[in-house]
Amino acid sequence: MEETARLLREIEEEFRATAGYTGRRRLSPAVREALAAVPREEFVPLELAEDAYGNVPLPIGHGQTISQPYIVALMTDLLDPEPAQRVLEVGTGCGYQAAVLAELVAEVYTVEVVRDLGEASDARLRRLGYDNVAVRIGDGGEGWPEAAPFDGILVTAAADAVPEALVAQLAPGGRMVIPVDGPQAGQDLLLVTKEEEGEVVSEPVLPVAFVPLVRPRVRTG
Numbered sequence: 001m002e003e004t005a006r007l008l009r010e011i012e013e014e015f016r017a018t019a020g021y022t023g024r025r026r027l028s029p030a031v032r033e034a035l036a037a038v039p040r041e042e043f044v045p046l047e048l049a050e051d052a053y054g055n056v057p058l059p060i061g062h063g064q065t066i067s068q069p070y071i072v073a074l075m076t077d078l079l080d081p082e083p084a085q086r087v088l089e090v091g092t093g094c095g096y097q098a099a100v101l102a103e104l105v106a107e108v109y110t111v112e113v114v115r116d117l118g119e120a121s122d123a124r125l126r127r128l129g130y131d132n133v134a135v136r137i138g139d140g141g142e143g144w145p146e147a148a149p150f151d152g153i154l155v156t157a158a159a160d161a162v163p164e165a166l167v168a169q170l171a172p173g174g175r176m177v178i179p180v181d182g183p184q185a186g187q188d189l190l191l192v193t194k195e196e197e198g199e200v201v202s203e204p205v206l207p208v209a210f211v212p213l214v215r216p217r218v219r220t221g
């Protein structure tokens, strides 16, 4: 499709422009194919379908957004996904990132805190035939312990720190991509790697702007 080809060209351009930060000049062929395969217009509100192939974030209701395609591409690429893997996503939103992951790996687990969004995405993913995605309503900051460990974890809302529960659910050799509040203003996209021996290494990749990760269970006592 012409619109998809144009969007992929824009993503490739932004990859080149940000390579100084990210160290990645090119989108990997597998991620490129996955982006080309997912019908993005199915994931945006009907009235915004015309804008579905712009390289911009869009509102999806409940004060939430569908991430900018370049960011989806970058986060997916940073995971270095492989076909046999199992991946956890925190922040399903409209389900677009989950669908991209579902094109690349064996199993996707995704957690959304806003019930309406999670249920709508579950229905949408099923309608589009993504039967390797499981959707759960709840606090993604706690991960999905019964399905752990994960080869990859992708968090699409900004945390104040890397949640310990998620680090614990990362398999040895696994990678997590997560936006975290920076030391001053703004957020940094972090690549967190758990080495085979269990050591955890975290590197900042790019300054970003995500909606905050909400904490549904606020302790009062």
Ligand code: SAH
Residues within 6 Å of the ligand: 064, 065, 066, 067, 090, 091, 092, 093, 094, 095, 096, 097, 098, 111, 112, 113, 114, 117, 138, 139, 140, 141, 156, 157, 211, 212, 213, 214, 215, 216
């Ligand atoms: N992944 C989406 C973008 C989602 S925007 C995409 O493909 O475009 C971030 C999402 O994270 C929102 O839907 C928001 O409701 C959700 N969210 C925020 N805090 C959360 C939490 N603690 N657990 C799970 N989801 C959360």
